[in-house]
Amino acid sequence: MLGKKRLIAVIGGSSASNREIKTAEDVGRELAKRDAILVCGGLGGVMEAACRGATSEGGITIGILPGEKRNDANQYVQIPIVTGIGYARNVAVVKSAQAVIAIGGSYGTLSEIGHAIQSGIPVIGIDTWSLSKNGKINNSITSAENAADAIEKAFDLIVD
Amino acid sequence: MLGKKRLIAVIGGSSASNREIKTAEDVGRELAKRDAILVCGGLGGVMEAACRGATSEGGITIGILPGEKRNDANQYVQIPIVTGIGYARNVAVVKSAQAVIAIGGSYGTLSEIGHAIQSGIPVIGIDTWSLSKNGKINNSITSAENAADAIEKAFDLIVD
Amino acid sequence: MLGKKRLIAVIGGSSASNREIKTAEDVGRELAKRDAILVCGGLGGVMEAACRGATSEGGITIGILPGEKRNDANQYVQIPIVTGIGYARNVAVVKSAQAVIAIGGSYGTLSEIGHAIQSGIPVIGIDTWSLSKNGKINNSITSAENAADAIEKAFDLIVD
Amino acid sequence: MLGKKRLIAVIGGSSASNREIKTAEDVGRELAKRDAILVCGGLGGVMEAACRGATSEGGITIGILPGEKRNDANQYVQIPIVTGIGYARNVAVVKSAQAVIAIGGSYGTLSEIGHAIQSGIPVIGIDTWSLSKNGKINNSITSAENAADAIEKAFDLIVD
Numbered sequence: 001m002l003g004k005k006r007l008i009a010v011i012g013g014s015s016a017s018n019r020e021i022k023t024a025e026d027v028g029r030e031l032a033k034r035d036a037i038l039v040c041g042g043l044g045g046v047m048e049a050a051c052r053g054a055t056s057e058g059g060i061t062i063g064i065l066p067g068e069k070r071n072d073a074n075q076y077v078q079i080p081i082v083t084g085i086g087y088a089r090n091v092a093v094v095k096s097a098q099a100v101i102a103i104g105g106s107y108g109t110l111s112e113i114g115h116a117i118q119s120g121i122p123v124i125g126i127d128t129w130s131l132s133k134n135g136k137i138n139n140s141i142t143s144a145e146n147a148a149d150a151i152e153k154a155f156d157l158i159v160d
Numbered sequence: 161m162l163g164k165k166r167l168i169a170v171i172g173g174s175s176a177s178n179r180e181i182k183t184a185e186d187v188g189r190e191l192a193k194r195d196a197i198l199v200c201g202g203l204g205g206v207m208e209a210a211c212r213g214a215t216s217e218g219g220i221t222i223g224i225l226p227g228e229k230r231n232d233a234n235q236y237v238q239i240p241i242v243t244g245i246g247y248a249r250n251v252a253v254v255k256s257a258q259a260v261i262a263i264g265g266s267y268g269t270l271s272e273i274g275h276a277i278q279s280g281i282p283v284i285g286i287d288t289w290s291l292s293k294n295g296k297i298n299n300s301i302t303s304a305e306n307a308a309d310a311i312e313k314a315f316d317l318i319v320d
Numbered sequence: 321m322l323g324k325k326r327l328i329a330v331i332g333g334s335s336a337s338n339r340e341i342k343t344a345e346d347v348g349r350e351l352a353k354r355d356a357i358l359v360c361g362g363l364g365g366v367m368e369a370a371c372r373g374a375t376s377e378g379g380i381t382i383g384i385l386p387g388e389k390r391n392d393a394n395q396y397v398q399i400p401i402v403t404g405i406g407y408a409r410n411v412a413v414v415k416s417a418q419a420v421i422a423i424g425g426s427y428g429t430l431s432e433i434g435h436a437i438q439s440g441i442p443v444i445g446i447d448t449w450s451l452s453k454n455g456k457i458n459n460s461i462t463s464a465e466n467a468a469d470a471i472e473k474a475f476d477l478i479v480d
Numbered sequence: 481m482l483g484k485k486r487l488i489a490v491i492g493g494s495s496a497s498n499r500e501i502k503t504a505e506d507v508g509r510e511l512a513k514r515d516a517i518l519v520c521g522g523l524g525g526v527m528e529a530a531c532r533g534a535t536s537e538g539g540i541t542i543g544i545l546p547g548e549k550r551n552d553a554n555q556y557v558q559i560p561i562v563t564g565i566g567y568a569r570n571v572a573v574v575k576s577a578q579a580v581i582a583i584g585g586s587y588g589t590l591s592e593i594g595h596a597i598q599s600g601i602p603v604i605g606i607d608t609w610s611l612s613k614n615g616k617i618n619n620s621i622t623s624a625e626n627a628a629d630a631i632e633k634a635f636d637l638i639v640d
Contacts, residue, residue, distance in 0.1 A: 004550065005558055037559060062559065068406070068575065068599070070484065078485055079517060079542065081561055082575040084599075085405040086388070087275060088248035088565070092572075095548065095562040107300070110291070111274030115247060118267035119548070119564075130292045131270070140267070164390065165398055197399060222399065228415065228439070228566070230324065238325055239357060239382065241401055242415040244439075245408070245565040246548070252412075255388065255402040279388070279404075407595060408568035427620070430611070431594030435567060438587035451590070452610045460587070 006036045007062070008154060009097035011112045012046025012105040012128070020104040023126055024049035025056075026147030027101055032059025034155065039064065039096050041089070042073040042080060046103050051076030064093045091115050099154040102128040102141070113141060122157035124150045166196045167222070168314060169257035171272045172206025172265040172288070180264040183286055184209035186307030187261055192219025194315065199224065199256050201249070202233040202240060206263050211236030224253045251275050259314040262288040262301070273301060282317035284310045326356045327382070328474060329417035331432045332366025332425040332448070340424040343446055344369035346467030347421055352379025354475065359384065359416050361409070362393040362400060366423050371396030384413045411435050419474040422448040422461070433461060442477035444470045486516045487542070488634060489577035491592045492526025492585040492608070500584040503606055504529035506627030507581055512539025514635065519544065519576050521569070522553040522560060526583050531556030544573045571595050579634040582608040582621070593621060602637035604630045 008031050010024060028050035031038050038054040040047040042063020051061040055076045063077035066089045073080040083089040087108060094100050094116035102109055102125045109128065116123050117140045124142045131138040142157065144150035168191050170184060188210035191198050198214040200207040202223020211221040215236045223237035226249045233240040243249040247268060254260050254276035262269055262285045269288065276283045277300045284302045291298040302317065304310035328351050330344060348370035351358050358374040360367040362383020371381040375396045383397035386409045393400040403409040407428060414420050414436035422429055422445045429448065436443050437460045444462045451458040462477065464470035488511050490504060508530035511518050518534040520527040522543020531541040535556045543557035546569045553560040563569040567588060574580050574596035582589055582605045589608065596603050597620045604622045611618040622637065624630035 003558070004553065004560060007559070039561075060559075062561075064561065070576070073484065078483070079487070079540075079559070080484060080576065081519075081542075081544065081572060083408075083563075083572040084575050085248070085408045085565070085568070085571065086251070087278065088245070088251045088403075088405045088408075090271075090275075091246070091248045091565065092561060092563040095564050096550070096560065107274045107278035109274075111250075111271045111278065114267045114269075114271030114274055115250075118247065118271065127294055130295075132290045132292070134287055135290075163398070164393065164400060167399070199401075220399075222401075224401065230416070233324065238323070239327070239380075239399070240324060240416065241359075241382075241384065241412060243403075243412040243568075244415050245405070245411065245568045248405070248563075248565045248568075251405065252401060252403040255404050256390070256400065405568070406571070407598065408565070408571045410591075410595075411566070411568045427594045427598035429594075431570075431591045431598065434587045434589075434591030434594055435570075438567065438591065447614055450612045450615075452612070454607055455610075458609075 007039045007097050008036045009039045009093055009100040010050040011109050012103040014043045014045040016045040016104055021049040023147050024103050025053035028053025029057050030151045032057035041093050042077050048074035064089050098158045101150050101154055124153045126150050167199045167257050168196045169199045169253055169260040170210040171269050172263040174203045174205040176205040176264055181209040183307050184263050185213035188213025189217050190311045192217035201253050202237050208234035224249050258318045261310050261314055284313045286310050327359045327417045328356045329359045329413055329420040330370040331429050332423040334363045334365040336365040336424055341369040343467050344423050345373035348373025349377050350471045352377035361413050362397050368394035384409050418478045421470050421474055444473045446470050487519045487577050488516045489519045489573055489580040490530040491589050492583040494523045494525040496525040496584055501529040503627050504583050505533035508533025509537050510631045512537035521573050522557050528554035544569050578638045581630050604633045606630050
């Protein structure tokens, strides 16, 4: 393995619907097929499903953990990064990526979306937050219909 | 000064409209009158205006700075906290507060809103982000019309 | 209260000997008399003793906490800064100060000493770590005999 | 690649002596041979030399960067983790590892040694800091003569 690898973040809730889980797994699988490394927050739900998908295709998975223990990582994380900085680790999850795919998610995901857009990193969203400000719709999150669409858009928008 | 003081965060953009500046200054002034300490990100725009308002009424102002230098703080910050952790400091701004007042703001403010709600800290918004998810409006941000209304709602919702 | 205040950090263990507790309390008292704000990690032992000393003289005390709850702060902290970033908050404790006084302390204190010296912030030590590298003594920590001596040296070395 | 990988941190200065560079490269090479992933701060000097050694043997290298840009990483880092949290990232470098090898280094390295020992992670040192407290030598850093010795001791002391 030589040269810097492409990293794509998958963000979303540690509890997730069946549909979100399925989407996350598909996204993870596709990232691996395209030789991108999956970076995520390392915990359950969407994160775990994405890692499961990626490893099923031989991909590499990184989990940037909020806590103090590498064993907090889901079983499909191969490279646990133990930060001990709590949810401030959300910043590192998105900044490490060349594009971010948000699937569902709650307020932690919202904070990650904010950090990503602020840092100029493209965010593709599936069934996730929509933003508006002062009554005007904000289109900074690129909406995708499904995993295949999200992957297509992520690779188009990638910031190297 | 004995006992733990009440801290209220004011968040918003480092560039801001005249209307936002005016609102922030009013909010800062009112916080000081009510003996709450103002905590903010310490930089310009909404943060500076809020600090100016607070100090004009003899209030105490804290700026939690992203960078390495206390002199990055606006001139109305009395207590600069130098974190050196960049925008991960957004987490500390909101977690230190018992309520958060968001005035306008951009993606950094959005990340702070996410971190605050995730942490169970009430967010009152004036001319700021509105959220929806999967087509459903999300009401986690309590909307306020103006500075007086925001202050009223913040003190009602406070989490001690 | 106008203008930026001088902040001096007191660092040391959350468990401490009677002698360290006494020294920390004296240091806190003297900082308050000299109108410096005390910044510390906000927890027990040396931190609590320093805050107790400072408040007994009407001083202002700031505790930059590692955890998620303002009530983790000792009872003499008036302004709890809640970071949620764990021991990475050590960086903010020292960077916020114009000088650092280390009293006893263990490995967390050692990390703070490293961060402070790296940032060009003077460290005055009482009964604390001594450093050497490759067999050569390193004098970056200014040694002090007692609280009065430490205060004298801290104010001499202060970086504004 | 299945299952969590072993991560070993190599820490040391971004400027380094020829001897330190040579040692770091040897350590990196040996880590790769033993199928451990190298984690480091991602910059120059000891970090770059260790990554060069590891990649020369087909190893995987992770650089946990303080800044905002993946291109800050040295050319032998394959997986740059972009934290944006400055030197607070030192905490994540050591906490992610099951053992830490310190080669030379300055005050940043000292802070990492403090964080590692505080977290119960073994530190093996070559030509690096020695610690004493109140006149008593502290042996928390396991001293090694050279790269081979350090590797041997690191794998003996590893915390899984």
